[in-house]
Amino acid sequence: xxxxxxxxxxxxxxxxxxxxxxxxxxxxxxxxxxxxxxxxxxxxxxxxxxxxxxxxxxxxxxxxxxxxxxxxxxxxxxxxxxxxxxxxxxxxxxxxxxxxxxxxxxxxxxxxxx
Amino acid sequence: xxxxxxxxxxxxxxxxxxxxxxxxxxxxxxxxxxxxxxxxxxxxxxxxxxxxxxxxxxxxxxxxxxxxxxxxxxxxxxxxxxxxxxxxxxxxxxxxxxxxxxxxxxxxxxxxxxxx
Numbered sequence: 001x002x003x004x005x006x007x008x009x010x011x012x013x014x015x016x017x018x019x020x021x022x023x024x025x026x027x028x029x030x031x032x033x034x035x036x037x038x039x040x041x042x043x044x045x046x047x048x049x050x051x052x053x054x055x056x057x058x059x060x061x062x063x064x065x066x067x068x069x070x071x072x073x074x075x076x077x078x079x080x081x082x083x084x085x086x087x088x089x090x091x092x093x094x095x096x097x098x099x100x101x102x103x104x105x106x107x108x109x110x111x112x113x114x
Numbered sequence: 115x116x117x118x119x120x121x122x123x124x125x126x127x128x129x130x131x132x133x134x135x136x137x138x139x140x141x142x143x144x145x146x147x148x149x150x151x152x153x154x155x156x157x158x159x160x161x162x163x164x165x166x167x168x169x170x171x172x173x174x175x176x177x178x179x180x181x182x183x184x185x186x187x188x189x190x191x192x193x194x195x196x197x198x199x200x201x202x203x204x205x206x207x208x209x210x211x212x213x214x215x216x217x218x219x220x221x222x223x224x225x226x227x228x229x230x
Contacts (some may be wrong), residue, residue, distance in 0.1 A: 043118070043205050043221030044157070089157065102219075106156035 002027040004092050004105035012111045017080055021108045023073040023090035035064050035075050036089040038107070044089055047075070080112045118222035120206050126228045132194040135225045138187055139208030147219065148181055148191050149205040157205070163189065164211075196229045203227070 004025045013019050025033070032051045036044035048057045048064040050073075056065045061078045077084055090105040119138040127133055139146045147162040161171040163183045171181070178197070183189040193200055203226050207219045 041223075043207070043223050045221070046218055049218070102159065104157040 002092075002094065002103050004090055004103050006088075006090050006105040006108050008108060009106075010109040010111070012113060013080055015080060015082055015112050015114050019077050019080060019110065021075045021077075021088050021090075021110070023075070023105055025071050025073070025090070025092045025103070025105075027071075027092040027094050027103050029094060030068060030071075031093045033064075033066055033073050033093070034091045035062070035073075036091060038087045038089060040086070047088075077110075082112050082114060085110060085112045118206055118208055118220055120204075120222035120225050122225060123223060124226045124228075126230065127196055128230055129197055130195045131229075132192065133196045133200075133227060133229075135191040135204050135206075135227070137189045137191070137206030137222060139189070139206070140220055141187070143208035143210045143220075144186075145209045145211065145217075145219075146183060146189050147207040147209075148189070149207065149221075151203045151205060151224070160191070160204075193227075196227075198229045201227055201229050 007022045030052050032049055034049040035047045037047050038044040047059050047062050050057050050066045052068045063076045066073045075088055087107040087109045089107040092103045094101050118140055121136045125133060144165050148160040149157050150160055151157045158173055160173045161181045162169055166183045166186060179193055181191045203224045205221050205224045207221045209217045209219045
């Protein structure tokens with residue numbers, strides 16, 4: 001069964017600290033993996049999209065890594081800011097799948113405290 | 115571009131009533147998606163359209179749910195009759211096929227539905 005598991009479910013860190021969110025998936029075959037940021041009361045916004053041939057991709061203070069062999073991805077946030085408080089959702093697409101073939105994780109809720 | 119537009123932003127209704135959610139996709143996008151998000155189940159795809167034609171509605175929970183896309187700039191999701199377990203945030207998203215498999219989906223702000 002195609003699944004996307006994220007950990008931890010929630011995380012609290014102090015402003016300025018770094019953190020890493022994890023995503024494990026069982027989707028096969030695999031096409032791409034994306035990380036979304038969802039602020040409270042808003043729709044998800046894409047941070048990164050990585051294909052199976054990409055190991056890392058950055059978007060400002062956000063760096064995503066992908067290990068297609070172990071089917072693991074991580075999202076590293078550097079020098080966290082209060083505005084990073086949000087849910088982060090990992091989404092995996094199967095190879096050759098239609099645009100509707102996205103498997104969503106349940107997200108990690110990050111709280112950045114001053 | 116204004117992005118994906120959804121209305122209403124909040125809807126409170128009584129069990130048994132009909133509910134209609136509306137979506138205007140980004141101009142030029144040929145894919146439109148309806149999602150439902152709950153704390154327990156996260157984001158779930160309900161149905162999606164390509165060039166106004168429904169492609170996959172296997173995520174629609176039951177016959178009480180229906181969706182239409184009469185033209186490229188408008189779609190509706192209707193629940194009739196509504197039940198308390200339909201309470202959730204409903205998102206509309208749109209995308210363009212482009213030339214890559216790494217298409218980007220753009221989400222609207224969502225409609226928070228509460229059925230009492």
